[in-house]
Amino acid sequence: MNKIGIIGVGAVGSSFLYASLNKQIEADYVLVDAFFDYASAQAKDLNDAACSMANNGSKFFAGDYNDLKDAQIIVITASVRPKDGVLKDRLELLKDNAKLIIEIGNKIKASGFKGITIIASNPVDIMASVYQEVTQFDSSRVISSGTILETARMKKFLSEKINVKAASITGFVIGEHGSRCLIPFSKMRIGLGSLKDWLANGTITHEWLDNLNQKVKDEAFEIISGKGITNFGVGENLAEIVQAILTDRQVVYSLGVKLPDEYRNSGIYFGLPVILGKNGYRHLPKIRLEEDEQKIFDDYSAEIKETIIQLLDDLKIEHNLK
Ligand SMILES: NC(=O)c1ccc[n+]([C@@H]2O[C@H](COP(=O)([O-])OP(=O)(O)OC[C@H]3O[C@@H](n4cnc5c(N)ncnc54)[C@H](O)[C@@H]3O)[C@@H](O)[C@H]2O)c1
Numbered sequence: 423m424n425k426i427g428i429i430g431v432g433a434v435g436s437s438f439l440y441a442s443l444n445k446q447i448e449a450d451y452v453l454v455d456a457f458f459d460y461a462s463a464q465a466k467d468l469n470d471a472a473c474s475m476a477n478n479g480s481k482f483f484a485g486d487y488n489d490l491k492d493a494q495i496i497v498i499t500a501s502v503r504p505k506d507g508v509l510k511d512r513l514e515l516l517k518d519n520a521k522l523i524i525e526i527g528n529k530i531k532a533s534g535f536k537g538i539t540i541i542a543s544n545p546v547d548i549m550a551s552v553y554q555e556v557t558q559f560d561s562s563r564v565i566s567s568g569t570i571l572e573t574a575r576m577k578k579f580l581s582e583k584i585n586v587k588a589a590s591i592t593g594f595v596i597g598e599h600g601s602r603c604l605i606p607f608s609k610m611r612i613g614l615g616s617l618k619d620w621l622a623n624g625t626i627t628h629e630w631l632d633n634l635n636q637k638v639k640d641e642a643f644e645i646i647s648g649k650g651i652t653n654f655g656v657g658e659n660l661a662e663i664v665q666a667i668l669t670d671r672q673v674v675y676s677l678g679v680k681l682p683d684e685y686r687n688s689g690i691y692f693g694l695p696v697i698l699g700k701n702g703y704r705h706l707p708k709i710r711l712e713e714d715e716q717k718i719f720d721d722y723s724a725e726i727k728e729t730i731i732q733l734l735d736d737l738k739i740e741h742n743l744k
Pocket residue numbers: 429430431432433434435454455456457499500501502503509515522525526541542543544545546567568571599651652653656
């Protein structure tokens with residue numbers, strides 16, 4: 423039986439677990455939270471759901487770091503609460519969550535864990551950078567959920583607009599999970615055509631397309647203004663990532679990964695399409711963006727790199743970033 427650890431079983435963590443159960447990802451799930459009784463209650467509730475399924479041997483139990491040594495995957499969704507209870511900017515969680523990720527990273531390392539870590543705590547790319555620096559785990563085995571959710575949102579809007587199923591749209595949002603993400607429209611394909619064909623036949627306009635990136639960035643806050651949190655979209659995407667790893671799917675997703683040397687601002691975690699399988703992620707050949715897209719990507723990654731270096735220096739964590 424696979425073993426999956428989850429650190430932080432609040433709204434996002436529990437939605438991930440419920441999505442995993444419903445995707446038939448059979449495993450022993452170890453729930454670790456700052457509040458053990460809360461994790462225990464979540465486990466009981468999920469075991470009720472598992473027992474209601476005819477063919478699902480998944481088991482959920484509250485545990486601690488000692489239980490994670492032989493896990494294949496650990497998902498981290500632990501987080502401090504946003505100020506005033508409602509998130510307005512992911513970077514507001516930066517310092518407090520970095521301290522929390524350092525503490526969690528050290529405990530995971532000490533447990534002897536050798537598997538793959540997926541980080542969803544915000545700001546995800548920076549948290550993945552901090553975690554990888556602290557644990558020194560192989561970077562291909564440390565992943566942030568990155569722009570997988572932005573990619574889903576982009577496809578959702580485009581799918582509604584042109585009435586083509588989202589899964590039939592090939593395209594990715596890249597960059598930061600946050601305000602510094604971008605959509606390389608030049609690379610998007612629907613069937614064998616590009617967006618130019620849909621512009622030419624008048625289904626979409628340049629103005630609509632210009633607005634799409636902003637709509638994708640705003641969607642989290644639209645949801646938060648209505649229900650206070652976002653959980654189902656990210657929960658489903660985390661379960662999708664876990665399933666792809668366990669089944670060695672070799673599928674391309676846009677995830678937060680360590681930028682390789684051929685990219686300017688290499689060494690930081692940032693959203694890029696990569697190939698995902700049982701050993702973590704592999705990079706695709708370098709994406710050849712249009713000049714204007716490349717400039718935005720480089721400017722955004724430079725801003726995140728500066729923030730990460732400042733943070734690591736403030737927290738006195740050794741690093742080789744320049
Ligand atoms: N990556 C994405 O796409 C995405 C989407 C939505 C939310 N998020 C982020 O996910 C994180 C979790 O959001 P949420 O709504 O589930 O929050 P939440 O407050 O409901 O849950 C956080 C959980 O972490 C636990 N926790 C806190 N400190 C801990 C520690 N030291 N060890 C173990 N557990 C600890 C808390 O007890 C709580 O149960 C936030 O940072 C949020 O911004 C990411």
